[in-house]
Amino acid sequence: MGGKIACYLDCVSPYSYFAFLHLQKNSAALLSHDVEVEFIPVFLGGINVGSGNKPPWTLPAKAKYSHYDFGRAKKYFDTPNIKTPSFFPILSLLPQRSMTYIKSHFPKTQYESAFGSLWVAMWQDQLDISKPNLLARILSLNFSAGQVKAILEGANKPEYKQKLLDNTQEALSKGAFGCPWFWVTNGEGKEEPFFGSDRFHFMWEFLGLPWKDVELLLKDKAKI
Template identity: 40%
Template structure:
């Protein structure tokens, strides 16, 4: 056993939000199996353009089905009060927050990095305030409480300007994050990370590249509903979906 999972996400991707919650909930158990999971910001717009893919909501049949699938998938991870923030084409220009995440990943503890992901997704999909400009990103970063529980499926709390409470980032740290995201270093890092996923065959998000330490093999996986395939590839013990006989527990009580 043992291995490595590279998980590529964009805050404009609803299924990336779902995958983040799944990864947070399983990361400690994965470590017990000697599997590390590394979360990378990448720009989904460039992945779509580079692969020739189109957002599913631009295709009428997929858009209709997506209403049902997203509702089921959100319920499965305990997320509620989630919906698109209006014009997804405009809101999907997420380069600013993605570059900021790259800087935070490199300069702050892992817990801070994950708390920032949660806050950015919450701002985008629940508050409908996409943090895609320096100004809106500053507002979001300044509102994250220091005690954010990233493992909770409950909506993250936010602190308004002037409201008492310890912030995750100080005012000077927010200013430094905003300065860094404009730099050539993090513009290049985002391009390189996105290109790495494209080179692996990425065509959407969430994108996973999984390496099995025992066999030396690596393979791609796509979507937030492929974890059983990932576990099987890594040789990990897991319970898959199982149909129960009549008279057994039903619905959510029957889940493994």
């Protein structure tokens, strides 16, 4: 077995959060099969423009359906307290550049904890993390005051602006048209793309992992 899941995410996307949570929930099982998971920050706005895609809320039919789908996803991923902020969507460049900087300078566990805190802040606590002062407050949950200062300064340096742009272009070069986007390599070295937070069963199959399908149970006659 073995392999790698490269997961391209943006904090502006709640479905990125669902994917992030699901991969973390299954991290021990994936590790036991020698499957590496890497979370890569991208700018979803750039992916939409680069691919010609349009956000769901800009298309009436998609927007109407998203109301149902979002509710179902919240229940499935056990995130009942998240809701769309009144200020949505945000320009996610600053938080995503910050994650790019953090990924380059801090341990993986600290990076992933910080990334997760962005979704909680925006989608549960209703904080506009595109604002530097609010982003700093959330980063302080995982970093010292000096580290937060360095992160915010680093996020505005050309090197990390370019790195986020490169990550976004990399995702586009692999066919991305939204987030979460996955580029998966199996144990044989074969590669395939996957999209969304509801295709993990296809991903496990591609990786050759043992998994259980959804099973519809017969009605229990004893309870009739």
